[in-house]
Amino acid sequence: MKKMKIGIIGGTGGMGRWFARFFQSEEYEVLVSGRHSGPNFSEIARSCEVVVIGVPIAATVEVIECIGPLLPESALLMDLTSLKEGPVKAMLKFSSAEVVGLHPLFGPRVKSLTGHSIVICPARVKSTFPPIRTLFLKHQARLIETTPEHHDEMMAFVQGLNHLNSILLGLTLGQSGVDLEELKQFATPIFKTKLDILKKIFSRNSRLYAEIITGNRHISQILSGYAKSLTELREVIDLRDGEKVKKRIDKTNLAL
Ligand SMILES: NC(=O)c1ccc[n+]([C@@H]2O[C@H](COP(=O)([O-])OP(=O)(O)OC[C@H]3O[C@@H](n4cnc5c(N)ncnc54)[C@H](OP(=O)(O)O)[C@@H]3O)[C@@H](O)[C@H]2O)c1
Numbered sequence: 001m002k003k004m005k006i007g008i009i010g011g012t013g014g015m016g017r018w019f020a021r022f023f024q025s026e027e028y029e030v031l032v033s034g035r036h037s038g039p040n041f042s043e044i045a046r047s048c049e050v051v052v053i054g055v056p057i058a059a060t061v062e063v064i065e066c067i068g069p070l071l072p073e074s075a076l077l078m079d080l081t082s083l084k085e086g087p088v089k090a091m092l093k094f095s096s097a098e099v100v101g102l103h104p105l106f107g108p109r110v111k112s113l114t115g116h117s118i119v120i121c122p123a124r125v126k127s128t129f130p131p132i133r134t135l136f137l138k139h140q141a142r143l144i145e146t147t148p149e150h151h152d153e154m155m156a157f158v159q160g161l162n163h164l165n166s167i168l169l170g171l172t173l174g175q176s177g178v179d180l181e182e183l184k185q186f187a188t189p190i191f192k193t194k195l196d197i198l199k200k201i202f203s204r205n206s207r208l209y210a211e212i213i214t215g216n217r218h219i220s221q222i223l224s225g226y227a228k229s230l231t232e233l234r235e236v237i238d239l240r241d242g243e244k245v246k247k248r249i250d251k252t253n254l255a256l
Helices: 014-025 041-047 057-070 085-094 129-138 148-176 180-185 189-204 206-214 219-238 242-252
Strands: 005-009 029-033 050-053 076-079 098-104 117-124 142-145
Touching (some): 005 014, 041 057, 050 057, 057 076, 057 085, 085 117, 085 148, 117 148, 129 142, 148 189, 148 206, 148 219
Parallel strands (some): 050 076
C-alpha cells in the first residue's frame, strides 16, 4: 500500500523536525516548511494527505484559519500545540478534513517515542488517523485519549503551575543579585536539576513557556491558589515556627 504524503507546517522548528524525522524513518514522504523555506503552507495543505501544524502557540490558530479551508475532506489535519482547546476548535471550524489534536508530552531532544506520552484529542476521525495511531503504538508510545478541554485543565497544572513555579524561581534569583557562578559551587543535585530547567526557560525558549502559561484559560485560578498558598505559608514561616510549617505541609495530605 502506498504510504501517505505528510506535510509539516513549522517543520523547520524543534517539534516539527522531530516528527518529520519520525515519519521519514517510517518511509513516509514528508514535506517540511517554515516561513521562509520549503513549499509554502498552501501548497502543503493542498497536496498532502496528512498535514501537521507545529508552529508557535500564538501563531497556530491564524495558520489553521489560512490553510484549513484548503484541505480536502479526505485529508487529516493535526497539530502539535501544547494547548488543545483553541487549535482543535479552529481546525473543526476552518476545515472539513479529519481532525485530531496531538500534544506530545516530550521535547525535541528525545531519541525515540518509546515510553513517551502523546495526548490525542480525536475530534473528527475517519480512516486516515487510525494507521498513524497504530504507528505510534508500534513505537511504544503511551497514548492518552481525551478532550481538548480536559487536556488544558490537566496542563494548567502539569505545565502552567510547574513552569510558573520555575519562572518565579528564576525571577527571584535574578532579583536577589546573588552570584550564580558562586551559587553553582554550592548546588545540591536537585538544585542543579532546577538550574538546568531555568537554563531552558531563561536562555532558550522563553516564548514557548510564556505562551503555555498565558494561553491556558485555567491559569488565573491556578495563580490565585498559588498566591493564597504563598501568603498562608509566609504567615507561618514569619513566625519562625517549624512545627507550624510542618503542620501546614502535613494538612495538605498530598496522596503522592
Ligand atoms: N518544544 C517543545 O518542547 C514542545 C513540546 C510539545 C509541543 N510543542 C508545541 O509544538 C509547537 C512548536 O513548538 P517548537 O518548540 O517546535 O517551536 P519552534 O522550534 O520555535 O518552531 C516553530 C516553527 O514554526 C515556524 N514559525 C515560527 N513563527 C511562525 C509564525 N508566526 N507563523 C508560522 N510559522 C511560524 C518556524 O519556522 P521558521 O522559523 O523556519 O520560519 C518553525 O518551523 C508549539 O505549538 C508547541 O506548543 C513544543
